[in-house]
Amino acid sequence: MIQTLGISIIVALIGYFILDIFVDGVLQDPFAKTVVYAFQRLGMQEEEAIHLYRLIFWQNKVLIIGAGFFALLLFSFYLGMSKFTNYLREVEGGIQMILNESDDKIVLSDTLEPLENRLNEIKETLKEQRRSLEESEQRKNDLIVYLAHDLKTPLTSVIAYLSLLNEAKDMPEEQREKYIGISLSKAKRLGELINEFFEITRYNLQNITLDKKEFYLYVLLEQVLDSFDPVFQEKGLQCTIEVDDRILIYGDPDRLARVFENLLRNAVSYCYPHSKIEVYGAIKGENAEIIVRNQGKTIPAHQLENLFEKFYRLDEARSSESGGAGLGLAIAKEIIELHNGTIQADSRDGYTSFIIRLPRKKEEL
Known part of the structure; x- marks a missing residue:
């Protein structure tokens, strides 16, 4: 933006120089003679050429110079903004690399080195966050597998001991109490494992607020x-x-x-x-x-x-x-x-x- 502003100021000075020197300044007479001579070469008489020069240039000099200056200003602004646009394309490419999770390092122009460093920091931070989330999700999945497997053990024991109690009507009282105690212990453990499943779900859904x-x-x-x-x-x-x-x-x-x-x-x-x-x-x-x-x-x-x-x-x-x-x-x-x-x-x-x-x-x- 500073470069574009600088170019525009230079163009303004050039436009002023042309207006002052070639039209109103010391080169006015040579410029007029040159234009009249060019008209005469096209077959005009000297008076006709002078009249046409005054009609075209002298009476419209401000308009002509203004149009030329404006065209030059647009051209200079285009040159300046084209470089700025290239910078934006480079930044867009860097952002796209972040979105695509590319492993390549983001490289921008030397002028954009601070922004390049910042984009690479963001890229690495997001990469680390994704890695942590993937590891956490994997641990969660592994844990669910472990818990699902662990659920079978107490459940199998409870069913087995209750089946024995149901089938052996004449089981000694001491043995019956032992089997009931084991079944109760395994049932409690089963309840704990089920609570752990609920704990996993609650952690993902809860939003902890404080009542101080x-x-x-x-x-x-x-x-x-x-x-x-x-x-x-x-x-x-x-x-x-x-x-x-x-x-x-x-x-x-x-x-x-x-x-x-x-x-x-x-x-x-x-x-x-x-x-x-x-x-x-x-x-x-x-x-x-x-x-x-x-x-x-x-x-x-x-x-x-x-x-x-x-x-x-x-x-x-x-x-x-x-x-x-x-x-x-x-x-x-x-x-x-x-x-x-x-x-x-x-x-x-x-x-x-x-x-x-x-x-x-x-x-x-």
């Missing part, structure tokens, strides 16, 4: 831990809580309760039997820091990076009785970030910790 209010963190954590007592007892786990009871949080207590439930469920799934789960909470500047820690197999660093991705499960969870849909930590991360907080995982020396930082309300003394 002020509450004490310690009270919330105690309520959540109380609900896990039967689970802790079943696996022989101890749970300790050391949380500053002055910490006030301004957030959605129901959503944050779900976060801690997911973290505790994850800790139960991957901790050693008869080990300890610890929950700590302290004031760190303007934030509250909460740590959920369990003793279990150390998670490799490359797997730690993927823990918060949806539908991601550690390999050993696929064959376990308590492996979930791989959504708990992804949902926890989303809820924490909606509260302008952060969550990260750390695993070393047989201990795995999830560290949460949440903005807090100043405590009331």
Whole structure:
């Protein structure tokens, strides 16, 4: 655009130069004599040639020069805009490469180097996003296959034991109670697997919104831990809580309760039997820091990076009785970030910790 404007200014100066020099300036007389001479060569008398010159050029000099200047201006504008149009075609080609998911690098003119770099950045970002979505979708599909396969096992057991109970009317009471207990256990597991299918569907459809209010963190954590007592007892786990009871949080207590439930469920799934789960909470500047820690197999660093991705499960969870849909930590991360907080995982020396930082309300003394 600057080049086009510059060319137009040059054309205007040339037009002014022609008007001033050739028509009104020092070259007026030579120009007039040349035109009259040309007319005479066509067979006119001198007076007729002079009259025709005045009629055509002298009386219409402004119109002629204006028309010439306008034509020259259009030509110069065309030259300038043709280059600009070429730039637009190059950019269009680059955008088309992005839409076509081409693996080739976008190359534009040197003048468009900043735009070239930006388009290549966008191309790589979109490529990475597509790759992540494809991996997530593949993990989801794999998980559904695993769950569908896992559904057969408890269902087959339930049918088998119920069939035995139905056929053996004179079965000893002790054996009958044993089969009923196994059937009930398998039926519960079947219900858990069905809930995981619903969890997968809900995650894709839900839009998490917050209903914020002020509450004490310690009270919330105690309520959540109380609900896990039967689970802790079943696996022989101890749970300790050391949380500053002055910490006030301004957030959605129901959503944050779900976060801690997911973290505790994850800790139960991957901790050693008869080990300890610890929950700590302290004031760190303007934030509250909460740590959920369990003793279990150390998670490799490359797997730690993927823990918060949806539908991601550690390999050993696929064959376990308590492996979930791989959504708990992804949902926890989303809820924490909606509260302008952060969550990260750390695993070393047989201990795995999830560290949460949440903005807090100043405590009331």
